[in-house]
Structures are given as structure tokens and as C-alpha cells.
Amino acid sequence: MSLTPQFLDELRARTPLSTLIGKTVKLQKAGREYRACCPFHNEKTPSFYVNDDKGFYHCFGCSAHGDAIRWMTEQRGLPFIDAVKELAQAAGLEMPAMDRQAAEKAERAKGLHEAMADAAQCFTERLNGIEGAEARAVLKRRGITEETARAFGLGFSPDSRGKLRQALADYGDAMLVEAGLLIQVDEKEPYDRFRGRLMIPIRDVRGRTIAFGGRVIGDGEPKYLNSPETPLFDKGRTLYNLDRAQAAARKAGRVIAVEGYMDVIALAQAGFDEAVAPLGTAMTEHQLERLWRMVEIPLLCFDGDSAGQKAALRAAHRALPHIQPGRSLAFVTLPEGMDPDDLVRTQGRAAFEALLGKAQPLVDRLWASEVAAEPLETPEAKAGLKRRLAELAGTIAEPSVRTEYTAEFRRRFDTLFASPPREYRPRAASGPRPRGGWKPPEPPPSVAVRGVQSGGLDPILAKAVLAGLIRHPAEIARHMEVLGSLRSASGALGKLFEAVVDVALADRQLDSGKVLTILARSGFDTVATDLLRADALPFSFTRHDADAAKARDDLNEAIAVMVAQPVVDAALAAATAALSRDGSEEAFTRQVALSRQRQELQARLANLMLADDEQNDD
Incomplete structure (x- = not known):
């Protein structure tokens, strides 16, 4: 099946968005919108x-944005x-016609869904x-009510x-073996996979049973037995x-990820319906993506023993390459x-709610783990x-987040092993350059800074x-890596970035006046002074009278x-x-996510700008 851009555009055009969303959300008419x-x-x-005219929804509070298809995937949780x-x-x-192989696969999946149900x-x-008396007794001892057992579809498989x-x-x-309900070894007669266990249905996002987890009644191994992977069940993609x-x-x-079935069930009974769990595996990238579709900072709450904390740290390392501005873990x-x-x-x-309120950010978990990894008494x-x-x-793929983590780790490291500050001594603007010292940059070109693309x-x-x-100037050290990468930028801005970085490399104990003095010796006095004019730029951090911490x-x-x-x-x-070429789900998802990121960046920048009355205070 090939979903062309033309087909998707026609589908969006034929779907009144207000009617679709109005099925579950109470909309009010507001001019030409709702x-x-x-x-x-x-x-x-x-x-x-x-x-409806433009075919999209948008929230100015949380930046949720999308069309009819995105509504179905994000709000309804359906696969694309x-x-x-x-x-x-x-x-x-x-729908575009399926090829024969795809049609056979869809028909087989339909039969498997019915068998699992x-x-x-x-x-x-x-x-x-x-037969279920002993299993019911287990539930009673664990405090699981009949109502909760019904809500989660709990069952029992006789021995x-x-x-x-x-x-x-x-x-x-053949179908029951394919569904994972029977086991067949060689040519022997197949037999029931689950025997003498409390049965916990595992459902997909549409609520259809796709697998089972079985907890042993009494003694026995393994304590928990999951369905094998089947055409319906991919445990690394399922929560x-x-x-x-x-x-x-x-x-x-918020969403809370815990280790096991019974944790989820117990939390739901206590009123925490937003709990999920991986299925006997370490948290995978696909499962993390599922969590991030719901909230930007999922809470991972694994067991307090050594194994649970190691699992939490593995999840932290697995998530790190995929974090983005505003998207992390706690x-x-x-x-x-x-x-x-x-x-x-x-x-x-109340006790659990109190712990949720003390959730530890990802950066803190990583820092604490590395500091505790070995004694730090030697230079090595x-x-x-x-x-x-x-x-x-x-390992962080997103450049701005990688820069922030690099700077944050450096700041914490420097604080942990702080040295006494050096006394500032001005350096001459000309003459031989001391080894490892500051080299004055060449004077800037005559082209004006305003309007230059760097x-x-x-x-x-x-x-x-x-x-x-x-x-x-103290903030230069926090961002030395990213600022250093801008030294090669063309034009006057690139030259000035280079000069600012070189000044800071020469001496970390600078104040604003000393920076201006050294820049003036290198021919940047006019440019730097223009940048610091009170009315030049509408940001708090460019003004001399701004609150220092906020700036x-x-x-x-x-x-x-x-x-x-x-x-x-x-x-x-x-x-x-890519979306124009093939109209694939992957390209569509990527485009929507990047559009949202772009809007978030614009909103973040707008939040930094001063209002007109603030700009005119001077």
C-alpha cells in the first residue's frame, strides 16, 4: 500500500476538523475558528x-499542533x-489497494486478534x-479489589x-502457536504455554489483547512468564x-513508568491511572518515544533495590541521545x-505523591552516578x-542541548574542584604573544555588523x-564549546565572536569594563559600544540596569x-x-515534530524580548 501525498491531502480536505475534534472536546465558535x-x-x-479553513489545531499554551491525522495519532493514540x-x-x-502479501497479513492479524480476545x-x-479460588486469594492478599481485577481483565490459567x-x-x-498461546516442540503435540498462573492481558493502544503476562501461583519459576513475540506483539515497542x-x-x-504489571495495577487502584511499565526488558528507545508522545518529561520510578536503580541508570543512558529542548526524563x-x-x-x-514531587532531573541522575563511580582523590x-x-x-544529538549539558557538567566539575581565582593583569595589545596567552585578533573588516549573516x-x-x-563575561566559559565553533563564521559577527572567546581564554576573571578595554585595543571599540547602546536590542541581558541573575x-x-x-x-x-516525495509516516511525523520545535524556539525567543514600555524606560 502506498499513501501518496495527494491521497493524504484529499483525506484532510474531506475531514472537517471541528467535527472530528468536537466528538470528544466541547468547542465554542470564535469568529472563523473554534x-x-x-x-x-x-x-x-x-x-x-x-x-477548519487551514485544517489544523493549535494550543497557545502547550504548543500542541497538528491536522486530522495527528489528532488521531496523538489524542486517540492510534498507529498512523x-x-x-x-x-x-x-x-x-x-484506501489504496493492498498487495497480496499485505492483504494476507492483515487477514491473519484479524484472526489472531480474535483468538487473543x-x-x-x-x-x-x-x-x-x-478453579480460580487460589488465584483470587492471591489478589486479595495483595489488596487488589474485584473492580480493579475487572478493569485490567485479570484471569487464571489452570495447571x-x-x-x-x-x-x-x-x-x-497453527494459529494458536503463532499467537503464542501454545508451545510446539519439533513434531510433538502442542500444549498450553500458560499453566497455573494469574493471567494479565497486555493490550495495544486500541485496547485489543495482543499478549499475556502470567504470574506463577505459589512457588515456581519463572515468577513471571510473558508471551513470545508474535505478529501482534513486539515487547520492545509495547508498554x-x-x-x-x-x-x-x-x-x-505526567506519565509514570514503573517496573512491573502489579506496580501499575496497584498504582491505578490508588488513583494513579497514568502508570505504564515495560515488559520484562530494559526501557527501549521505542518505549521512550511512546512516553514522550504523552508528556515532555516522563517520570521513571523503578524499584529501590540495586537492580532497579541500575535499570533506571540504563534508561537514562539510553534516553540521552534523544533528548531535546524541553524533552527529558526525571x-x-x-x-x-x-x-x-x-x-x-x-x-x-500521599506518600507516593510526595516522592513524585521530588523527582530528580536527568542531569542530576547522570552527574550523581558518575561522581559516585570511583574515589576522586587523584588527578587521574x-x-x-x-x-x-x-x-x-x-552522545546528545541535539546541538543546543548538547552544548548546555557540556557547559553544565563543566560548571559542576569546576565547582567541585574549584581553584583560587587568579589576579587579573592586563596584557599588552601588541608585541610577542606569551606561550598559551591571548593573541589579539585582526581588526574587523569595514562592513557594518548590522544585517550580516554569520x-x-x-x-x-x-x-x-x-x-x-x-x-x-563570566558566562563565556559556560558556552566555550559552542562559541568556539562560531569563530569560523564569516563576516564581522564571526570576527567579534572570535575576539570575545580569545579574550576569555586569556583570562577567566574579567568584568565587562576589562572586556571592552581589551576589545578596544583590537579595533572593536565602535562595534562593541554600538551593541551596548541602551536602545539597540530589546533583551534584558543587553541592558546595564537589568537584574543580573535574570539577565x-x-x-x-x-x-x-x-x-x-x-x-x-x-x-x-x-x-x-521528504514528505513531498514519498508521503511516508516517518516523514510526516518528522515534519510535525520539527514544526513544533521551530514554534517552540520562536516562542522561547519571544519570551526573552522586552515589552515596549520596558525598552523605553531609558
């Missing part, structure tokens, strides 16, 4: 708008192809019958090699309880030897810590950043935006071109 309280985050004042099929059916459009029904009936096979005989042994947690996560504004640390199930049963909901050990931190930051940077923002660095924070944010903008713009152009 508005509502955003379904993607909690708010009291409507900031979510739907525009399922979303297209459902919209096409409603619009009266015929009937198996789940069999297990539930046996839990509630005479028999053939009862399920007999009950589902109409499907045939337990995702179907129930999606809506709850959007309402709560970690909830449980008391040693406890899991979420233990905590809510013994200490109640300190150098090893510095190298490990640099390697961790280097290395794809936004010139206005680049000038503002330069002015901020001159105002707050430094705003400057750091401006540098992150400055570096990220050209990268995102280039990637967005490439994704748009």
Missing part, C-alpha cells in the same frame, strides 16, 4: 483553537495507518469460577497442558497499560527494598570523571548574544535558541522535502 480548553494539558482559560484507515472510512474514501475471556471466566487448546480448538493449532494511561497522562500532565527514587506496589499498600497515596581519577562527563554529553545565524539574535556576553538566565536561553534555530530550520526543510 476554541476550547486544551485536551493535551490542564488549563482553565481556553487557548486551544481549531481552524490505523488513523488513516479510520478517517478514510468516515470520509468515504477508499477469546483466550482473555477464557482466563477471566476461570478466575471467577471454582493443565490442554484446557486452553481444547477451548480454542476452532482456531486450529503495559498504555491504552488506559494515555488519557489519564494528558489529564494529569527519576523518582523509592526507599531501598521497596517497589511502588509496596509503598502505596503500606504508606498510601578527576581526569577520568571529566572524560566520562564529556562522553555522556557528546554561519546561518539570526543576525539580530547573534548581536544580542554578543552584547550579553560583553555585559556578562544571565535569559542570556543562556538566548544562546541555546541561537544555536538550535539553524539546525531545526535545515532539518525541517529536509523533512518537508
